Amino acid sequence: MSLPRPDLTTERLHPDDAGIARGAEILRAGGLVSFPTETVYGLGGDACSETAVASIFAAKDRPSFNPLIAHVSDLEMARAYAHFSDLALRLAMAFWPGPLTIVLPLRKTSKLAELTTSGLQTVGMRMPDHTTARRLISAFGGPVAAPSANPSGRISPTTADHVIDGLDGRIDAVIDDGNCPVGVESTIVGFDGDDVILLRPGGLPIENIERCLARKLKHPTFAMQEGDQPIAPGQLTSHYAPQATVRLNADHALPHEVLLGFGPVKNAAENLSQNADLQEAAANLFTMLRRLDATRKAIAVSPIPDHGLGRAINDRLNRAAAPRG
Structure with missing residues (x-):
């Protein structure tokens, strides 16, 4: 650094x-x-x-x-x-x-x-x-x-x-102009001929884009490998990461962990949205990860639905949980 x-x-x-x-x-x-x-x-x-x-x-x-x-x-x-x-x-x-x-x-x-x-x-x-x-x-x-x-x-x-x-x-x-209302980075799309390619899920749900275009977005057919050059931001395997390790799809915290909840879960140190609202969860994601990272414990995260803004949340969490070089 x-x-x-x-x-x-x-x-x-x-x-x-x-x-x-x-x-x-x-x-x-x-x-x-x-x-x-x-x-x-x-x-x-x-x-x-x-x-x-x-x-x-x-x-x-x-x-x-x-x-x-x-x-x-x-x-x-x-x-x-x-x-x-x-x-x-x-x-x-x-x-x-x-x-x-x-x-x-x-x-x-x-x-x-x-x-x-x-x-x-x-x-x-x-x-x-x-x-x-x-x-x-x-x-x-x-x-x-x-x-x-x-x-x-x-x-x-x-x-x-x-x-x-x-x-x-x-x-x-x-x-300084206060909090950011969306809370996760932008959705990124590119083009391959007439195909529209989703390069990164983000703050605009892909369903909105598909309705606008009246077609499905294509997803990249490759996975980023070590040494590959990204063609858009946010494609590195390990990204958006706290200092602590992150465990996904957890229904409870282990003794060395704190739980980041979603929906009506018990014993969550922080909850992205008690009402399981994905928009609220996206806005809270990075702030709550920071708070939990300050506890110096590992972070367990409740399952997040993989639709709408949930795709962007899960993308960020998967990269936060990825092995680090």
Whole structure:
């Protein structure tokens, strides 16, 4: 893990005009600003600056082969950097702004940093459904590369305090605008000819996308192996992980564990949703994992239904529970 810089004090900015202007100023100077989205807090840098994007990787200790999402404030900005097929445009019109990232071919005139795309000829683009995020991007005037604002592989942040806990002294500022309402990262889709491929389940249920397109999404036919290059964020086998080990589909906690419950279960140290509401569970997931990780015990997790937002929750939990290198 890279160490905090003694000469860098992480500013906490308000989501007002002055805070937005200060955040945009930092981005234009090549600095890093964490900002809220509807999914999680992102760690933003100028997506067209190799130096700024390198600083994101350094702050997070993120593998440089793992591509970033370029966040935009409007569709016009996105189309200046990437090609939209009819299918991609249909999805953008239906679900942007929102928790959907679309992987698109780069335009030849694109000035996105190669580190943003990890050298690929595609880029994941998203328009966040959060006024503060879009105001910051618009004030900056270009796409902002922004993975989640946490040390690489660790639990994603849904509050400004979470950001400070992991990255204080490593980034220039965080815009504090409360909790993130969705609580899990965006759904990511790509294309293979006329097929729409699910690359990562997330905050937009795939059923919504399938209804929009009147077709089923395809699922990747490969499993990530050691040495493979991800084509979208969140595809590494071990990811979103607490320090503690995680055991899934548990009906009780063992003596060395604490239980993360779902639904009306007994003896849960934390419960994602007493009423088995998947939207509430998604919003609570990362915050509750952080609380339980602070107990220094292993974490057992109740079964989560694998439909709707449950797919995204289970994806994050499976990666949190995966063996670590």
